Amino acid sequence: MIETCKNYCVLKAFDIDGDMLAKCREFANADGVSLDFKQQNLDCKLTLVNKSASDIVFQRILDSILELLKDNVYANYDTTLEQCVIENAREKGAKIAVAESLTGGMICSRLVNVPGSSSVLYEGFVTYDASAKVRRLHVKLATIEEFGVASEEVAKEMAQGLLENKEIDFAISTTGCAGPQSDEYDTPVGLSYIGIGNRDDIVVYDTFFDKDRNEIRKCVTNTALYLALKNIKEL
Numbered sequence: 495m496i497e498t499c500k501n502y503c504v505l506k507a508f509d510i511d512g513d514m515l516a517k518c519r520e521f522a523n524a525d526g527v528s529l530d531f532k533q534q535n536l537d538c539k540l541t542l543v544n545k546s547a548s549d550i551v552f553q554r555i556l557d558s559i560l561e562l563l564k565d566n567v568y569a570n571y572d573t574t575l576e577q578c579v580i581e582n583a584r585e586k587g588a589k590i591a592v593a594e595s596l597t598g599g600m601i602c603s604r605l606v607n608v609p610g611s612s613s614v615l616y617e618g619f620v621t622y623d624a625s626a627k628v629r630r631l632h633v634k635l636a637t638i639e640e641f642g643v644a645s646e647e648v649a650k651e652m653a654q655g656l657l658e659n660k661e662i663d664f665a666i667s668t669t670g671c672a673g674p675q676s677d678e679y680d681t682p683v684g685l686s687y688i689g690i691g692n693r694d695d696i697v698v699y700d701t702f703f704d705k706d707r708n709e710i711r712k713c714v715t716n717t718a719l720y721l722a723l724k725n726i727k728e729l
Contacts, residue, residue, distance in 0.1 A: 503556055506537075506575075508566055510531075521559055535709065537574075579719055582727055586729045589663045591618065592667070594621070602618035634651060643677065644681040670684075670687055673707050674707055687699070
């Protein structure tokens with residue numbers, strides 16, 4: 495619950511589908527309350543404005559939306575995924591390293607956008623070629639030959655390679671196929687793997703986006719930031 499008597503509230507959320515949005519609009523469909531929704535590459539902004547409803551009604555609508563969206567909501571103010579990642583990592587005293595393939599530096603660029611990110615972001619690698627993954631991150635060649643570059647196994651070993659540096663507390667890795675054609679391993683265009691974790695555990699998430707090349711990369715970047723935020727909060 496967000497305790498507020500404000501007549502205006504912004505919720506930042508991730509990956510709200512059509513059914514969720516319709517339900518949010520149903521909740522907000524009260525006299526004097528409006529809901530504005532914007533989404534870009536899965537990152538969502540919901541703005542509730544109380545024009546004439548009572549504070550109690552406005553709070554009830556807000557609580558209902560929060561209960562529906564649950565963990566999809568990552569902030570109750572206007573902010574960005576990267577800002578939240580940096581702030582939460584700083585609070586935990588965690589250093590982050592990133593290894594990117596298909597996202598090609600997008601994640602690091604987003605993190606560097608945040609003032610003071612140098613206190614959190616330790617380093618980033620764009621290991622685009624398979625040999626770079628082997629040389630820079632110590633991904634096993636046998637793993638690549640067996641499973642392909644865009645695979646759960648490679649994403650995990652990329653993150654493990656980052657964590658070999660004892661200065662690193664938290665690792666993010668991405669690999670996949672953004673197209674427009676498949677790779678030599680016949681990976682479906684739009685399939686990607688995101689490795690998130692620390693020395694205790696690394697989890698690899700698979701995603702699929704049926705979009706054009708750059709939209710796929712942007713969606714994977716936002717997904718990686720959202721998953722990183724969720725996991726950093728649990729450190």
